[in-house]
Amino acid sequence: MLCQGGPFSSTIATMRYSRLVSKTIRETPKSVRVPSHALLLRGGFIRPLSQGLFSYLPLGTRVVRRLKRLIREEMIGLGGQEVFLPLTNPRQIWIDSGRDAIYGEDMIRFEVRSGKKLVLAPTHEEAMVELVKSVVTSYRELPVFLFQFQTKFRNEERPRGGLIRTKEFVMKDGYSFHRSFTELNNFFPRVFEAYTRIFQACRVPAVPAESSVGMMMGDRSYEFLMPTEHGDDLVIRCAGCGYTANADVAVGDLDSPEEEPGEVGRVETGRAHTMEQLSGELGVPRSRLAKTMVYSHDDELILAVVRGDQEVSSEKLRALIRRTSLQLADRDELQFHGILADYVSPIGLPVDILNLNLSVRVIVDVVVERTPNLTIATNEEGVHLTNVNHGRDFSGEITGDISRVLPGARCHHCGGELVEERVLELGHIFRLGDYYSRRLKLSFADATGRRFHPVMGSYGLGLGRLMAAVAEANHDKRGINWPPALAPYRYFLMAIGRSAKLAKIAEGIHEELGDDVLFDDRRVSISAKFKDADLIGVPYRLILSHRTAERGEVELLARGMRSPRRLPIRGIAATLGDLAEELDGA
RNA sequence: CGGGCUGUAGCGCAGGGGUUUAGCGUACUUGUCUGGGGGACAAGGGGUCGGCGGUUCAAAUCCGCCCAGCCCGACCA
Secondary structure (H helix, E strand, C coil), X not given: CCCCCCCCCCCCCCEEHHHCCXXXXXXXXXXXXXXXXXXXXXXXXXXXXXXXXXXXXXXXXHHHHHHHHHHHHHHHHCCCEECCCCCEEEHHHHHHHCHHHXXXXXXXXXXXXXXXXXXXXXXXXXXHHHHHHHHCCCHHHCCEXXXXXXXXXXXXXXXXXXXXXXXXXXXXXXXXXXXXXXXXXXXXXXXXXXXXXXXHHCCCCCEEEEECCHHHCCCEEEEEEXXXXXXXXXEEEECCCCCEEECCCCCEECCCCCXXXXXXXXXXXXXXXXXXXXXXXXXXXXXXXXXXXXXXXXXXXXXXXXXXXXXXXXXXXXXXXXXXXXXXXXXXXXXXXXXXXXXXXXXXXXXXXXXXXXXXXXXXXXXXXXXCCEEEECCCCCEEEEEECECCCECCCEEECCECCCCCCEECCCCCEEEEEEEEEEEEEEEEECHHHHHXXXXXXXXXXXXXXXXXXXXXXXXHHHHHHHHHHCEECCEECCCXXXXXXXXXXXXXXXXXXXXXXXXXXXXXXXXXXXXXXXXXXXXXXXXXXXXXXXCEEEEECHHHHCCCEEEEEECCCCCCEEEECCCHHHHHXXXXXXXXXX
């Protein structure tokens, strides 16, 4: 017992505002730009500790708890079992999976006293495989689906927007292990549906999109995205058929002119350094120019040729040539290899680079292949060639779709117009295949005695960011309008006036409703209570006044609703329980 | 990592060409009155003026360095 009779003595889970560790803020700090950030801060849900690091106050913690409950139910519905893995991982498993080399500075590496090398895990595929290795011993135990709520640390270059991008965040991450691709493919859509239900319950308009797998490996992934100008991802969408894909991997169609190939010519191109300058100088549209971007990967140089009005998608290029990471070469690197950055081209490559212990690969975009009579550089300063045609004048080792879809392209599926849209990534689900189980040596003997590596899926969902998205999608000028499933408290109870009689009635209601109610017992004006109730975003307000109390009634007012509803004080908990469905359905 | 902007009370801001006690609104404390949308009056408390160093008899103010926060950008040859 902490103390007797003091503020800590209550044994019932109730909360009076005067005891709540929280503070609403009337003015938005000027450094705050994003609405969800402003509202969560002003409502007393979070406080910054440092750049990209936030503490959750009691109200914020309660919202997170509800989010977890909602997500947990869905995961259990999928047959998931909750586990809890360490935040830190031995670096060795990351080296074994090959991702230590791929993850850059986003992953914090450090040593503990014994000299052992650890990392702060930015995600948990490796550790999860290790766990499964140690407990699952037979293929007959598969499939297995494990999930956890665990902190991730990613040393983000630039945290921003409050909870939208933080260095440290809690994620629900799930991992499934299957006997076959077929089994994974049967499971995958069920996760997809569970995610859809979660976002619906959160009243967040999330749209699924095809995405790039990035550093996660695997062959296919889907993101769940919420359109918002405060997001930091881009998708390409088709208004016609609804096609949606991350801009890194989106596909689209582009017109190319029909022309007979002309005779190759040579033009002086002075000081033009960019496609735009070149286009201006020559009076040729950018779509009739070609440019070459140089990527490096170990001891390979990759020359990616796209049309002058296009940009290389390093994601598409990476996938096409099956490399795990790909870096655009910087100018120093080009200089080192004797390449003129502004005039790099698959044509006229310097002989000495071809002789080096370096493999030089030329990858050509399909649009370049189709576009006749292009103007292209030739590794010679100030000179370009005209009427260059792929196949006749140069060719690549591989031809494929390696350019980004830019606004103006047409939908590959319906011919509609493709547009760019800014979005916030809320969840990401991956079909991983056997990359991790193979690398980390997780295998079982199947029914025929043959060893196989389980096929994996992984499923992420960021809680803080989801909370921000809910606030972003459900607010007005007054504050957040929490969906009842997530609200920190379901009822906000207040009495008008200070009479002892009303106070006593309020206490009674307070105890009867228990943990569902936040009782505003402060001696502040009624209007201040209204404002705070709005800002915090409690869905339902219970108002006691002399007028109604005399008749044994209390007013119920849903957030944003004009006229109150009168309910008998006697048996209020039961009455509200009966009304729940009707109220929440609105 | 590069560029820009900003640091004065919890928050929002003023002062800033060098001068004695650094101010306003709000928030906070106490009291009285009030009470259906941040109420009124009165009395209070709270500051190493981001940090360090320099110039000076004297620095929030001038100079230098550093730090922090926010915003933008990060290579398309």
